[in-house]
Amino acid sequence: MRLLDQLHFNGQLFLRHRVRTVLLLLAVGLGVASVIMLTSLGEGARRYVDREFSALGNQLLIILPGRKETTGGAPPIYGAAPRDLTLEDAQALERLPAVRAVAPVIAGTAPVSRGSRSREVIVLGSTSAIFQVRKMDVAQGKILPERARSEALAVCVLGSKLKLELFGNRRAIGEWVRAGDRRMRVIGVLEERGESLGLDLRDMIIVPVRTAEQMFNSPGLFRVLLELDANADFDRVEDRVRGVIRERHEGEDDVTLISQDSMLAAFNNILTTLTLAIAAIAAVSLLVAGILIMNISLISVSQRRREIGLLKALGGSSRQVRQLFLGESLLLVSLGSVAGVAVAWVAVLVVARLWPAFPLAPPWWSVPAAVATALLSGLVFSLIPARRAAALDPVLAMRGQDL
Amino acid sequence: MIELQDVNKTYLVGESPLRALRDVNITIDAGEYLSVMGPSGSGKSTLLNMVGLLDRPDSGSYRLEGTATEELGEEARARLRADYVGFIFQAFHLINRLTTLENVELPMMLAGISPKKRRQSALGVLEQVGLADRAGHRPNQLSGGQLQRVAIARAIVMKPRILLADEPTGNLDQASGAEVVEVLENLNREGITLLVVTHDAQLGKRARRRIRMVDGQIESDTGDGNAPAGSTAL
Known part of the structure; x- marks a missing residue:
């Protein structure tokens, strides 16, 4: 039997059983579309993180107070420090070779107000180096x-949203605001930029590090950010940093160092695993579609017993009958897959249009994996019905009797 | 040339075995016209299915055109069936979703013959059964007699040597039945071997060779299948 003839024969069947065909196409299409769309979400998250990190430049080293033994996984965010990391420590690090800039950071929240308008925002105490880093x-x-x-200068730089909240469209430079219990003069407004490493830069205030130290009454730094030379060797810098800290901390290098690369790698790992897990969950819907195909094919085989018997009487072999039924499922799954890929593609485009900030995109493997899973599921689950059809005794089948 | 030797076939009907064929011996030459008659359950349909390679004997041998069929696998039997045998059923067994032409083309499609050649042959045999103008119709638009003629066209489209008809007029009125029988007998006159299984004594008597079966055995066989056709009016 020719392939084109078989396609035609199966096509006529689909036209004859429109409702059944549409339902099966829907099941397969939705399965394929959900795999692609969900993996797009995971991949989008990975790309988002990736983009955020590379926006910072690659040569970033973050020092946290306290020692954390970590073996993979997410980097420690807060360390319980036996010894504080101090501003003097940060200043000592500036003298290291290959270190381009050192930005000490004290963070906390405080109400920032002007007249009757007040907002609770994140206060970042740092130096001019933070802008570079x-x-x-x-x-x-x-x-x-x-x-x-x-x-401890009484000056501050406002995030763009905070400026808008406090001053509206009026000029803010040179005006006074109250942060916590201190008055300070606004000397700058940050340019508009979205989130960075989970921090909403639009809704915060940056003050000199000494000022923050007094505001929060704590000598300890939240962390120190180092920007290294473009060709710096991380391991060597890390050794030197530990050396400096040991010298200043009575022989203990009780800090945790996180390089941007290790953080990125950790996130990448997590998100890729997550994407695969999501894909596996979505693939369950393809399994369900396969079982649906099996059920409906079994019904179809018993409904078409006479036809199967006839095909055999007309010279069709068992192999041909089996091929017809397998081909029917595969054709159906192929059509459903095409529909599913199209739906997912449109959905991804629409979402990308609505939320341009989120880089939604299917990973390269998701379309072939979704289609292959669908085809495999269709094939495996139609084996039993096809075998049953092929095994029908033509004589009994044509009499319409049960076997 | 059909040669059955000591063919036995037993079915299990529920718990008890039913011997559908007992030591059947029969030789049918090319171009014969024979009828098989007998009461229900006498094994005549089984004999027909055996000859048509739809059934396998439990024991005994069946040679079709010199080929020992009992040794062949399913694929080879299907090919032999496609090449040598045409079936006609009481219930027509046309596929409703296909047009007349597509129904007739079906055996050629299964055999993998090109669409162009198929169309030509199918139109040719439809012409032969007088239904060339119904090529585009679907089965539900045709009368019973027309349906059976389409089924005959389908049975002969592969130019088989043997035509097996199981109660070909069973579902038809007198007039349509007569038309169908005429078509079948014309085909036999052109050289095809025609084997008709029937309850209808009138139809049975028309055959040159008449076999009567009882309880899976051949009770009588006139055995002169190449004598002039019976002249009894239907």
Whole structure:
């Protein structure tokens, strides 16, 4: 039997049983579409994180107070420090070779108000180096002055959203705001930029590190960010950093170092695993579609007993009958897969249009994997019905009797 | 040339075995016209299915055109069936979703013959049974007699040597039955071997060679299948 004839024969069957065919196409299509769309979400998350990290530049080293023994997994965010990481430690690190900039960070939250308007926001105490390290810039005014390294100046830089909340469209530079119990002058407004490493840069205030130290009454740094030379060797820098800390901390290098690469690798790992897990869950729907195909094929075989008997009487072999039934399922699954891929593709495009910030995209393997799973499931689950059809005794089948 | 030797076939009907064929010996030459008659359950349909390779004997041998069929596998038997045997059933067994032409083309499609050649042959045999103008109709648009003629066209489209008809007029009225019998007998006159299984004594008597079966055995066989056709009016 020719392939084209078989396709035609199966096609006529589909036209004859439209409802059944549409239902099966829907089941397969939805399965394929859900695999592709869900893996797109996972892949989108991975790309999002990837993009966020590379926006910072690659040569970033983060030092956290306290030692954390970590063997893979997520990096420690807060460490319970036996000894604080101090501003002096940070300043000592500046003298290391291959270190381009050191930004000490004290973080906390405080109400920031002007007149009757008040907001509770994140306060970041740092130096002018933070702007270089985190690739931030001001849209209006100036960044923190050099003197902010060591003096508790009463100045601040506002995030763009915070500025809008407090000042509306009026000029903010040179005006006074109250942060916690202190008054400080606004010297700059950050340019508009979305989140960075989970921190909403639009809704925060940056003050000199000494000022933050007094506000939160704590000498300990939240963390220290180092920007290294483009060709710096991380391991060597890490050794030197530990050396400096040991010298200053009575022989203990009680800090945790996180390089951007290791963090990125960890996130990548987690998100790729997550994407695969999502894909596996979505693939269950293809399994269900396969079982549906099996059920309906079994019904179809018993409904078409006479036809199967006839095909055999007309010279069709068992192999041909089996092929007809397998081909029917495979054709159905192929059509359903095409529909599913099309639906997923449109959905991804629509979502990308609605939320351009989220880089939604199917990973390269998701379409072939979804289609292959669908085909495999269709094939496996139609083996039994096809075998049953092929084994029908033509004489009894044509009499319409049970076997 | 059909040669059955000591063919036995037993079916299990529920718990008890039913001997459908007992030591059947029969030789049918090319071009014969024979009828098989007998009461229900006498094994005449089994004999027909055996000859048509739809059934396998439990014991005994069946040679079709010199080939020992009992040694062949399913594939080879299907091929032999496609090449040598045409079936006609009481219930027509046309596929409703296919047009007349597609129904007639079906055996050729299974055999993998090209669409162009198929169309030509199918139209040719439809012409032969007088239904060339119904090629595009579907079975539900045709009368019983027309349906059976389509089924005959389908049976002969592969140019078989043997035509096996199981109660070909069983579902038809007198007039349509007569038409169908005429078509079948014309085909026999052109050289095809025609084997008709029937309850209808009138139809049975028309055959040149008449076999009567009882309890799976051949009770009588006139054995002169190549004598002039019976002249009894239907």
